[in-house]
Amino acid sequence: MASLQDYISQLNLITEKLTKEEFSDKIKGSLFGMAIGDALGARTEFVSKEKCIEFWQNKPLSMLGWECSMPNWEEGDWSDDTDQTLLIILSWLALERVDDTDFGARLKHWLDHGFEELGDTGGCGVGAVTQEVISHEKFLESPWIAALEVFVKRNCNLARTGAIMRTHGLGMIDYEDLGAVVRSAILMAKATHSDPRSVGSAVAVSVSISLMLKGLRNIEQVLDIAYEITRRAMEDYLNQLDTMTSSIAAELQNIYLQQKPNIILSSNPEILRKYIRPSIENDLIPLEEEGDGYTYKCMGVGFWGLSQNDYSTMIRRVITEGGDADTNAAVAGSLLGCRIGYSQLPQSLILQLKHRVWLENIADHLINKIYH
Numbered sequence: 446m447a448s449l450q451d452y453i454s455q456l457n458l459i460t461e462k463l464t465k466e467e468f469s470d471k472i473k474g475s476l477f478g479m480a481i482g483d484a485l486g487a488r489t490e491f492v493s494k495e496k497c498i499e500f501w502q503n504k505p506l507s508m509l510g511w512e513c514s515m516p517n518w519e520e521g522d523w524s525d526d527t528d529q530t531l532l533i534i535l536s537w538l539a540l541e542r543v544d545d546t547d548f549g550a551r552l553k554h555w556l557d558h559g560f561e562e563l564g565d566t567g568g569c570g571v572g573a574v575t576q577e578v579i580s581h582e583k584f585l586e587s588p589w590i591a592a593l594e595v596f597v598k599r600n601c602n603l604a605r606t607g608a609i610m611r612t613h614g615l616g617m618i619d620y621e622d623l624g625a626v627v628r629s630a631i632l633m634a635k636a637t638h639s640d641p642r643s644v645g646s647a648v649a650v651s652v653s654i655s656l657m658l659k660g661l662r663n664i665e666q667v668l669d670i671a672y673e674i675t676r677r678a679m680e681d682y683l684n685q686l687d688t689m690t691s692s693i694a695a696e697l698q699n700i701y702l703q704q705k706p707n708i709i710l711s712s713n714p715e716i717l718r719k720y721i722r723p724s725i726e727n728d729l730i731p732l733e734e735e736g737d738g739y740t741y742k743c744m745g746v747g748f749w750g751l752s753q754n755d756y757s758t759m760i761r762r763v764i765t766e767g768g769d770a771d772t773n774a775a776v777a778g779s780l781l782g783c784r785i786g787y788s789q790l791p792q793s794l795i796l797q798l799k800h801r802v803w804l805e806n807i808a809d810h811l812i813n814k815i816y817h
C-alpha cells in the first residue's frame with residue numbers, strides 16, 4: 446500500500462486555480478458558515494429531538510429572541526467551536542506556523558477569560574474531555590502528553606468531537622500542501638484528543654477544505670481523496686501512538702498495551718468509510734448511532750451537509766436532530782459554506798452574528814496571508 450506521502454505526491458488533481466475573489470468567497474463562506482451553524486445549534490444543544498422539533502417548528506432560523514439550552518448565552522453569539530477554530534487561526538497569524546504549545550497557552554487563557562476584546566469573561570460550552578486536558582498539570586508544557594494521559598486513563602476510548610470542531614481552519618492555512626494539512630491537523634487534534642478517531646475525523650474535514658480551496662469542485666472526488674488520505678494518516682498515527690506512549694508512566698503504558706487491540710479495531714478503515722460515504726449515497730444523516738458528541742457522527746453529519754445545496758435547509762435539518770447540535774452544525778456549516786461560498790449564505794443570518802465584524806477582519810487578514 447502506498448504510504449501517505451506517496452499517495453499525496455501521486456495525486457493528479459485536475460483543477461483550475463481559484464481567483465482571489467472565489468478564494469475569499471470560500472474562506473469567508475467556511476468561517477461564517479461555521480459561526481452561523483454554531484450560533485443556531487447552540488440554542489438547542491443536547492436537547493431531545495422532540496423538544497428541538499417543538500422549538501424550531503414554524504419558526505424562521507434565528508439567533509434572536511432568546512430561549513437557549515445553554516446558560517448565560519447572548520443573542521447572536523457563537524460558542525466554543527467557533528472560538529477554538531479562531532484560536533488556532535489567530536495563533537497561526539501571530540507565528541506563521543502551527544504550534545501546539547502556543548495554541549495550548551491561548552486555549553487555557555481563553556478558557557479563563559474568553560476573548561477579552563469581545564467583552565467575554567470566560568470560554569463557554571467546553572466539553573468535559575477538553576476541560577480535563579486543559580486542567581492537567583502538563584498541559585502548558587506539552588499539550589499532547591496531557592491529552593494522552595487523559596486518553597489512556599479513560600481506557601483509550603475517547604472519540605469525542607473536541608478536535609474536529611476546531612481544526613477545519615488548518616485546511617485553509619496550508620491548503621496548497623496536503624501533507625502539511627495532515628501534519629497540522631494531527632498536531633492540533635492530539636493537543637487535546639489522542640483517540641485516533643478524533644484525530645482522523647479532524648484530518649478528513651481539514652483535507653476536504655483544502656481540496657475545495659485548490660479548486661476541486663466534484664464533491665464525490667473530494668470525499669474519495671479525503672477518505673484515502675485519512676485512512677493512511679490514521680495508520681501512521683497508530684504507529685505514532687506507540688512512540689508517544691513511551692513518554693508516559695509505566696502503569697499508563699500497560700493500560701495502553703492492553704487496550705491496543707480495541708484501539709485498532711475501532712480505528713478500522715471500514716468504520717471510517719461508513720461515516721464518509723454511505724451517509725451521502727443514502728441521503729441519511731448518521732445521527733442515530735453511538736452517543737452524542739461522537740466524533741465520527743459529527744464527521745458524517747459534516748459530509749452529509751457538504752453534499753446539500755441550500756445552507757438554511759441543511760442547517761435546520763442538522764439542528765432539529767438535537768444532540769451535539771452546535772458542533773454538528775458548525776462543522777457541516779463550515780464544509781458547505783466553503784463549497785457554496787459566503788455569497789450564497791443567508792444575509793439575514795450573517796447580520797444576526799454579534800461579532801461579525803471581528804470575524805470578517807480575521808477572515809480578511811487570513812485571506813491576504815494565504816492566497817498566492
Ligand SMILES: [Mg+2]
Pocket residue numbers: 487524525526570771772
Ligand atoms: Mg459548542
